[in-house]
Amino acid sequence: MAQQRFVATKEHRRFVEFADAVRRHHTIGICYGQAGVGKTLSAKRYANWHKAQTLLEEWGPREGSDFQVYAALARKRTVFFTPGVLTTPRQFQQDLAELTARVSICIDQHFETLGKLTGPPGMRLKNIELLIVDESERLSPNALEYLRDQHDRTNMGLILIGMPGIEKQFSRYPQLYSRVGFAHEYRPLAEDELRFVLTRRWRKLGHSLDPDDFTDAQALAAIARITHGNFRLVDRLFTQMERIMKINELHTITDDVVEAARSTLVIGI
Incomplete structure (x- = not known):
């Protein structure tokens, strides 16, 4: 693991x-x-x-x-x-x-x-x-x-x-x-902390997170809704997102990518 x-x-x-x-x-x-x-x-x-x-x-x-x-x-x-x-x-x-x-x-x-x-x-x-x-x-x-x-x-x-x-x-x-x-x-990530964590994850995928960009804002909202600030679930979700983007040769993180990654996970929160 x-x-x-x-x-x-x-x-x-x-x-x-x-x-x-x-x-x-x-x-x-x-x-x-x-x-x-x-x-x-x-x-x-x-x-x-x-x-x-x-x-x-x-x-x-x-x-x-x-x-x-x-x-x-x-x-x-x-x-x-x-x-x-x-x-x-x-x-x-x-x-x-x-x-x-x-x-x-x-x-x-x-x-x-x-x-x-x-x-x-x-x-x-x-x-x-x-x-x-x-x-x-x-x-x-x-x-x-x-x-x-x-x-x-x-x-x-x-x-x-x-x-x-x-x-x-x-x-x-x-x-x-x-x-x-x-x-x-020990509580889940608050909204500002989740954004901080996601900014780092965006960067690891070679992108910059811009909350004022509509596409980024949609993806951010989707991740927040799916994970509820759960650190482990964020990690699992991004692992699948990276795999999906690589397979499909995608260069932008969208809410469709997030939902596709979510569909591959068994989420029990």
């Missing part, structure tokens, strides 16, 4: 402020929003996972370029984790512990390079300050209790990301819910 393009929108900046607050106050935060609005992209970007994911998954011999990854992880001291759909509580604990250990080792490597790593491992400052768990609807009661216990023991910030209604789901677990310090709704 192709990686989605990242755009620093207002919602991403709001997420960064939310994550910084959770991390700074060592509390628990809940982030919820419709599928495709950009929650996962923002969380990965915040944790610098776009730089570190390959290294952490393909754990093996080190390369010189890896030191840039160590530095990126050290700046945020954050672990991004997605539980499996059918993962058992024991496997959940093992997977999370292994990933956390790998991030901690990378941060150690960064400080060792700077000459700031002192004392045995047991005496070092805690490396991880924030854990972000995506798709947290998948978590079993045992997994939630484990996360709550880890939060209490380590004083580490915790963000749980999910769909709308997740805050009500977690309210059934008072031990966890009573520790929630922040709740953040």
